[in-house]
Amino acid sequence: MTVALRGGDVLDGLGGPAVRADVLVRAGVVVAHGTPDTVIDVTGLVVCPGFVDLHSHSDLTLLSAPRAPSKVRQGVTTEVVGNCGLGVAPIAADVAELRAAAGYLDLDPAVPLDWQGFGEYLDALAAARTSVNVAALVPHLPLHAAAAGWDDGPADLDRLRGLLAESFAAGAAGVSTGLCYGPLVHAGEDELTAIGAVAAEHGRVFAWHLRDYGAGLLDAVDEALRVAERTGCRTQLSHLVSVGRKNWGGVAAALERVDAARDRGLDVAVDVYPYLAGNAPLSQLLPAWAQNGGADAMKVRLADPDVRARVATEWQDLPWTWDEITVSRVPAGPDDAATGRTLAQLGDHPADVALDLLHRHGNAVLAVGTGRSEDDLLAALRHPASVIGSDGLALDPDGPTGAGQPHPRSYGTYPRLLRDYVGPGRLSLAEAVAKCTSAPAERAGLRDRGVLAPGRPADIVVLDPAAVADRATYTDPQRYPGGIALVMVNGTAVVDGRGHTGARPGSVLRVEE
Incomplete structure (x- = not known):
C-alpha cells in the first residue's frame, strides 16, 4: 500500500529550506513515484524526518515500556542508548552490583538482566518490539567493572579492549564514558586512550560525560580532546553545560577549544538539550x-x-x-x-x-x-558542531517507569526546542530540524536515518509549527506535547491525531563493521 502525505512543507533534514511537496511511503520506505492508496492531507504542516535522540538513557526502560510513549509523542523515531558510561551490557562482572551501579536507568525491577554479551542485549531489545528504532553505545561502566572492579585499582586493558571489540562486532554504534560516576571516576587517560583507540579502529563514536561540568570544565574538555588527538576517534562531548552561577560563560570557552580542535582536523562535536536544569x-x-x-x-x-x-x-x-x-x-x-x-x-x-x-x-x-545560564545554552545550540540529545528516558506514565517526578526533557525536548529556540537570533526551523535529524544520525554512524529522501526508511514527523509546544514542566512533567500531528516509524504510524496507535514497528539498528 502506498500512502501519500499531501501538500505539506517538506524539510529533508539537511538544513535546506522547506519545499511544498507530497511525500510517498510504500513498504516502510520513502519512494519517488507511485499511485497512492491512501492520501493524508497535511496542508499547512511541516513534514520532516523523525528525530534521532543521540543521547538517551532508555537502556532498560524500553524493555519495560516498549511503546516509548514519552519519546514518540514528541517525534522521536530513533533512540541511541548507552550514554554517560551507564548501562548493563556486556555483563562480565557481578550482575547485582552492575545493576545497582546503573540505578539511574533501572526504573522497573521486574525487567530481567538475562543476557551476557552485547549482541544478546541487542537481541533483548529486538524481542521487546519497541515503537522506536534503537541503536546502542557500549557503556564504560560494565567494561571497567570487568577490567578493574569497583575500586581504584589498575585496569586490565587487554580485557577491556577485547570486550569493547566484541561489542562493536555485535553492532554497537559506539562507546561512552561517564567520569563522575563510580567506579569510572578512577579511570585514567591510559584507559580512556585504550577505549578511544578501539573506537577509532572500528570507526565508532566515543561519547564523553566529562569529568567536571563546574569549575573544572575546561580541564575536562582538554582531557577528552587529548584522547581524540592521540587516537583519532570520532568524539562527542555530551550535554555540554557549565553548572553553577560562578561558572557561567564556561560553555563559550569550551566551544573555542572545540573549534580549535576541529581546525586541527579532529572530528569533535557536542550535544545539548534546551533546558536550564539537569537530572542525574x-x-x-x-x-x-x-x-x-x-x-x-x-x-x-x-x-x-x-x-x-x-x-x-x-x-x-x-x-x-x-x-x-x-x-x-x-x-x-x-x-x-x-x-x-x-x-x-x-x-x-x-x-x-x-x-x-x-x-x-x-x-x-x-x-x-538548576543554576544554568541561558547564554551558555544559546551558545551551544547555535554552534555549528552541536546536535540535540534529550538526555532523557522513554517513559510510560501509566506503568512502572512513570513513578516519581522526572525531568520534563523525557516528554518535551524536541517541541521545546522548536517552540522556544526557533526564531530571530536563535535557529531557523530548518537548522533546528537538522540538529535533531541528519546531524545526530551522522554522529552515531546511522547512515540511513535522519534524512527524508526516496530510498530511506520512512521515519517521519508531521508537525504544526504554530502549535508545537512542550507541556511538561518540572512540577508536572508527565504531560505530552502539542502540535505533533503524525509520527511514522519505518512507514507505520505510531502517533496520530488520537495519540499513540499502539504500533511497535521499531528496529534495532546494528552498525556493521
Whole structure:
C-alpha cells in the first residue's frame, strides 16, 4: 500500500529550506513515484524526518515500556542508548552490583538482566518490539567493572579492549564514558586512550560525560580532546553545560577549544538539550573515594559519622546551593515524600538529608539541578558542531517507569526546542530540524536515518509549527506535547491525531563493521 502525505512543507533534514511537496511511503520506505492508496492531507504542516535522540538513557526502560510513549509523542523515531558510561551490557562482572551501579536507568525491577554479551542485549531489545528504532553505545561502566572492579585499582586493558571489540562486532554504534560516576571516576587517560583507540579502529563514536561540568570544565574538555588527538576517534562531548552561577560563560570557552580542535582536523562535536536544569543520580555529587567498592559499599560507608563529616566538608565547594537540587525520584517506600522537594526544603541540614537518602537508596536517588545560564545554552545550540540529545528516558506514565517526578526533557525536548529556540537570533526551523535529524544520525554512524529522501526508511514527523509546544514542566512533567500531528516509524504510524496507535514497528539498528 502506498500512502501519500499531501501538500505539506517538506524539510529533508539537511538544513535546506522547506519545499511544498507530497511525500510517498510504500513498504516502510520513502519512494519517488507511485499511485497512492491512501492520501493524508497535511496542508499547512511541516513534514520532516523523525528525530534521532543521540543521547538517551532508555537502556532498560524500553524493555519495560516498549511503546516509548514519552519519546514518540514528541517525534522521536530513533533512540541511541548507552550514554554517560551507564548501562548493563556486556555483563562480565557481578550482575547485582552492575545493576545497582546503573540505578539511574533501572526504573522497573521486574525487567530481567538475562543476557551476557552485547549482541544478546541487542537481541533483548529486538524481542521487546519497541515503537522506536534503537541503536546502542557500549557503556564504560560494565567494561571497567570487568577490567578493574569497583575500586581504584589498575585496569586490565587487554580485557577491556577485547570486550569493547566484541561489542562493536555485535553492532554497537559506539562507546561512552561517564567520569563522575563510580567506579569510572578512577579511570585514567591510559584507559580512556585504550577505549578511544578501539573506537577509532572500528570507526565508532566515543561519547564523553566529562569529568567536571563546574569549575573544572575546561580541564575536562582538554582531557577528552587529548584522547581524540592521540587516537583519532570520532568524539562527542555530551550535554555540554557549565553548572553553577560562578561558572557561567564556561560553555563559550569550551566551544573555542572545540573549534580549535576541529581546525586541527579532529572530528569533535557536542550535544545539548534546551533546558536550564539537569537530572542525574544524586550520588554524582559524592567524591570519588566515597563511591569506592560499588553501590553497596558506598551505602554502608555513608553510615560512618567520620565519612559523612568529610563528605560534608568537601561539599562546601559544590557549584550548586541546596535549594537548586530537587529530588525527582526515590524507590517506593517511606521516603516518597521527598520527591518534588529541594534538599533545602527537606531539613535544616540539607547535606545530612542528602547523605541519608544516599545511605538508604544509593544510586537509585535521582535529582534535578538548576543554576544554568541561558547564554551558555544559546551558545551551544547555535554552534555549528552541536546536535540535540534529550538526555532523557522513554517513559510510560501509566506503568512502572512513570513513578516519581522526572525531568520534563523525557516528554518535551524536541517541541521545546522548536517552540522556544526557533526564531530571530536563535535557529531557523530548518537548522533546528537538522540538529535533531541528519546531524545526530551522522554522529552515531546511522547512515540511513535522519534524512527524508526516496530510498530511506520512512521515519517521519508531521508537525504544526504554530502549535508545537512542550507541556511538561518540572512540577508536572508527565504531560505530552502539542502540535505533533503524525509520527511514522519505518512507514507505520505510531502517533496520530488520537495519540499513540499502539504500533511497535521499531528496529534495532546494528552498525556493521
